Amino acid sequence: MLPSASPRRRSLERGAFTWVTFLMLVSLLVGGYLAVVWGPIYIVRYEAGMVAIEFANKAVHNKDDEGLVKDLCSKLAALDQVKFPEPDGSISLVPAVEVRPEDVTWERIATATPPTLHVAFTYTTNVYYPFIDRFTEKTFTVERAQDIKPAKW
Numbered sequence: 542m543l544p545s546a547s548p549r550r551r552s553l554e555r556g557a558f559t560w561v562t563f564l565m566l567v568s569l570l571v572g573g574y575l576a577v578v579w580g581p582i583y584i585v586r587y588e589a590g591m592v593a594i595e596f597a598n599k600a601v602h603n604k605d606d607e608g609l610v611k612d613l614c615s616k617l618a619a620l621d622q623v624k625f626p627e628p629d630g631s632i633s634l635v636p637a638v639e640v641r642p643e644d645v646t647w648e649r650i651a652t653a654t655p656p657t658l659h660v661a662f663t664y665t666t667n668v669y670y671p672f673i674d675r676f677t678e679k680t681f682t683v684e685r686a687q688d689i690k691p692a693k694w
Contacts, residue, residue: 578670585621585637585666586681592616593660597687600658606649610642617664624669626676638664655690 596613603609618636625635646661661684668677 578668581621582623582637582666582668582679586683588620589617589638589664589681590683590685592620593662593683593685594687597658597660597685597689600649601689601691606647607642610645610647613645613660614640614642623667624676625667632669635667637666640664649689655688658687658689660685660687 592613596609596616600606600609617638617640621637622634623637624632627633640662644662646659648659650657650659661682663680663682665678665680668679670676
């Protein structure tokens with residue numbers, strides 16, 4: 542008759558739940574939670590950079606810098622909304638990217654070869670952590686320098 546496996550040996554058989562399995566499960570859950578919380582914040586940051594490039598492209602033919610900056614700010618405000626804690630304890634929705642025209646650096650350098658446009662702005666967005674009901678702030682800087690010489694095809 543074969544000797545039976547000890548209880549210790551049986552617990553380490555394939556498919557058993559060990560501390561390594563527990564650690565991997567917790568890591569997966571924490572990683573998923575942080576991806577759900579921070580993913581949209583970084584997607585909006587990417588979109589803000591794309592909006593800056595879009596308006597730098599518009600500046601090639603449109604010389605109305607003041608109008609472009611106002612349109613840039615309104616398009617940034619329309620990208621997304623985030624939760625914001627009010628002083629009375631309530632939570633409201635505010636634009637994820639809130640930039641005023643006077644906070645945007647918009648420098649058209651016509652004397653450069655080729656002519657360039659420097660667009661830069663900094664914004665602070667709120668990050669809401671569900672389940673623990675906490676808020677933090679994250680500050681991003683978007684800065685682009687682009688050639689604004691019209692293409693000659």
